[in-house]
Amino acid sequence: MSKYYVNKFLFTVDRDPDYLKRYIEDPKSFVATWEQSIGPKLNDAERSTVHSLTDAERQALIDHDYVALFEMGAHFFLNLTMYIGIYDEPYLAKSGPLSFQREFAAKLQHWRDKDYPSVET
Structure with a gap:
């Protein structure tokens, strides 16, 4: 996994x-656009050709599969905060405060007795 590139996507x-x-409106198209033109930017004048997403990373981002991203080693905080930005309002209206965060935690319960995946890049 290119943890750096996935984390850069989440952060950006x-x-x-x-x-x-x-990203919310058309994840597949946006992930492709990001990977081709936004992600490679190092600054206004320079671009990198070193990084790319794996097929599994790309699919997890397209599917908003935050559990798979966590399991692949995406930074926990970056992963959580981005999907809060996507799902917090709909969950809030449906189930009240911290609803999405509770679902996020519930979907990761199988990690409760394991060491978290390393976020080291």
Whole structure:
């Protein structure tokens, strides 16, 4: 797994309302766009050709599969905060405060007695 590149995706998208909106509306198209034109940017003048997403990473991002991302070693906080940005309001209206966070924790219960995957890059 390219933990760096997945974490860069989570960090970048979570902090840009336009990116987050585009990711919510059309994840497949946005992930492809991000990987081709946004992710490789190092700064305004330089681009990297070193990093790319694996097929599994790409699919997990397209599917909003935060459990798979966690299991692949995506940074826990970046993973959680981005999907809170996507799911918090709908869950709040349905089930009250911290509803999505509780679901996130419930879906990761099988990790309760295991060591968390390393987030080391």
